[in-house]
Amino acid sequence: MFSNVSLPAKENENTIEKTIKRNKTSSDNDYSLQCSPKKKHTETENKKTEKSEIEKTEKSENEKTEKSEIEKTEKSENEKTEKSEIEETENNGFERLKFDNHTTFDIKCSESKPWISSIDELPNGNVVLTDFCNCKLYVYNQSLEIYKAIDVSGKPCAIAVINSDKIAVTLQEKKSVALVNILTRKTFRYLNVEDSCHGITYTDDNLVLNCLEKGLTIISLDGAVQNTISDVTGEAYLCSSDNGNIYCAVYWSHKVLCFNRHGDEVYSFSNLTMKCIRGISVDHQGQVFTSEFGKNKIHVINSEGTKSHVILSKKHGINNPLCVHFNRNDMCLYVSNNDGESVSMYKLDSSSE
Known part of the structure; x- marks a missing residue:
């Protein structure tokens, strides 16, 4: 008799604990489903922005370097041309x-x-x-x-x-x-x-x-x-x-x-x-x-x-x-x-x- 009375109570306790665990798991999963994509999206955007800034910086540095090299080349070419003209003048005897x-x-x-x-x-x-x-x-x-x-x-x-x-x-x-x-x-x-x-x-x-x-x-x-x-x-x-x-x-x-x-x-x-x-x-x-x-x-x-x-x-x-x-x-x-x-x-x- 006593066993017949106590068993349902134990089963109810187990059932309640399982239900609580399922609900908690379900709630955690729902929270994870709701928050994770947004977080990932933000991280992705941050990475894109950071990458874009890095690319812009690199592009700017490359452009500056390229411009500097072009200016150096032009200056060098002008100096060579002027030097060539001077040497040609000296070589051909033109005072x-x-x-x-x-x-x-x-x-x-x-x-x-x-x-x-x-x-x-x-x-x-x-x-x-x-x-x-x-x-x-x-x-x-x-x-x-x-x-x-x-x-x-x-x-x-x-x-x-x-x-x-x-x-x-x-x-x-x-x-x-x-x-x-x-x-x-x-x-x-x-x-x-x-x-x-x-x-x-x-x-x-x-x-x-x-x-x-x-x-x-x-x-x-x-x-x-x-x-x-x-x-x-x-x-x-x-x-x-x-x-x-x-x-x-x-x-x-x-x-x-x-x-x-x-x-x-x-x-x-x-x-x-x-x-x-x-x-x-x-x-x-x-x-x-x-x-x-x-x-x-x-x-x-x-x-x-x-x-x-x-x-x-x-x-x-x-x-x-x-x-x-x-x-x-x-x-x-x-x-x-x-x-x-x-x-x-x-x-x-x-x-x-």
Whole structure:
């Protein structure tokens, strides 16, 4: 009897304990099912974020390293090129000119920023500058002080000195040449050339123009055409020597051409490393200077038109040079620098003449 009464109680206790255990296990499993995916998801996201940050850091470091290597390579290549040019110059016997006493003066203008597109000198040693943006001519004395400013009726591209009183200026947009009297500061004649002209020079009592489509055109001071060199078209800049030779820098062709007073070609010099030749000038020995706008370099070509080398570069303060002019009175080189906003003067070292 007693056993029949106690057994159900024990079984009930066991049953209750089993039920509690099952419920506890079920509850733990449910909690695990509910929390584990979220926790795993968070851990996965953290790992992804950490990985992404690591990859970004590595990418940034790689880019910096690559940029540094590119800069080093470019610097090395430039140094090699410059060294090669120096060695080539020394090996071929081309005497290297040296310029020192670097002086820079800013162009004072109350209007827009200046854009000095051309430089020439008067017989008395004063320097004339063309300001393309402000439609002005500036005359500077030998102390680099502005002497006078002259207004012109268009944007002056290039200039040629005729004598101590008169100068000729190409007005590119107006397809004409203005003849200006410096003393009166007035334009006394316009020569209509019916073509966009850039460079200009004066030799043998005639003007030589670079006409975009017609080619090099030689005209008298009253506008009569004397001769045409139709082979040289496109944008080009000019200068001339005392013996009547005409020198032409063709902007996009890597070429400098030389013609005699009759229009016959004396030489054609080509250098593929010379790009965007924007200015040209010749010294008393027939050596030609050119300004290379895109690569911040001033080149000199020997009088035979067979060799060249870099005479001034960025380390000398050359920065986006527009034009160049050799002043024979003061034996110095003028460079329209910094996109034409200033003019730098380099004195020729007398020991290098």
